[in-house]
Amino acid sequence: MNHSPVTDLSYEETGDSTVPGRPLPTGYRHLRHRALIGHGRAALDATGAAVLDWRMHRAAGVRITAEAARATPGTAVTCAIGLGPLRVGAPCRVIWTADGPDRHGFAYGTRHGHLAAGEETFLVEMGPDKAVWFTVNAFSRPDSWFAHLAGPLLPLGQRLFARRCARALTRIAAAAGS
Template structure:
């Protein structure tokens, strides 16, 4: 699988943007909303945001990443690989606010799951705390992901915890 193979592929789900701040995650999917405090202060937020925007949550969790841009941007195709499994995705939105930075990507054909995942860091000026966040919705998209659902769910939980700690 190559990045060039992804250019004309459509997203595999209709609810684009549903991992946004105020969005209700769509029915019919498995939902993930996780966060972890990763430090304090504006400098820590800036450092973590830079890592997130360069696919640092993925890389830190052990996912090999090939992306069309060095920094996440809307429309960028991303190929993630965890072991033998390829995960083709496309960045569907970017968050670049004073107190929150990150991006979400959606699945493309060939991904074992169908859905969207958001990776972000948030600064809370009220207590000077910095949080990493993952918000996602997904459902199985292949026969082999349905067959291996218990193992896939375990892998998803482990990888999500790694995402949160890595920035």
């Protein structure tokens, strides 16, 4: 596992979403989503690559601009969410990665200018039974007047995004022959 020292994040609890089972920090909305996406090494390798090279995000409908073609600690990322002229940029920075042998993923934290403050981890793991699971572990709170105005729509959007990511990875796993 790799961690990156980061100074431009908009929250203090860096890394709290990266440890399975660790209680998420208070004062934030929490999201934990887990979905079975396939079985076997081919499914793990294909979905792990898709998480780390941003294909999962793109397949889930998010425009990604990143400093690197692959998630690595310290990489600045901007996710553009929304539709047409209502698309909003969400600046983040990769703060953690996991890459093998049975787990692949990353976490990014929000940077100043994001609608929310917090962190989100995306992880695919293969268990001893060869089942491949996708997990999203996140905490966030509104960090702008617009986000406060949106109220419960932001956590709803985050849950929908987690489900879209899981569906995208399920398709990628199936194409890999799981």
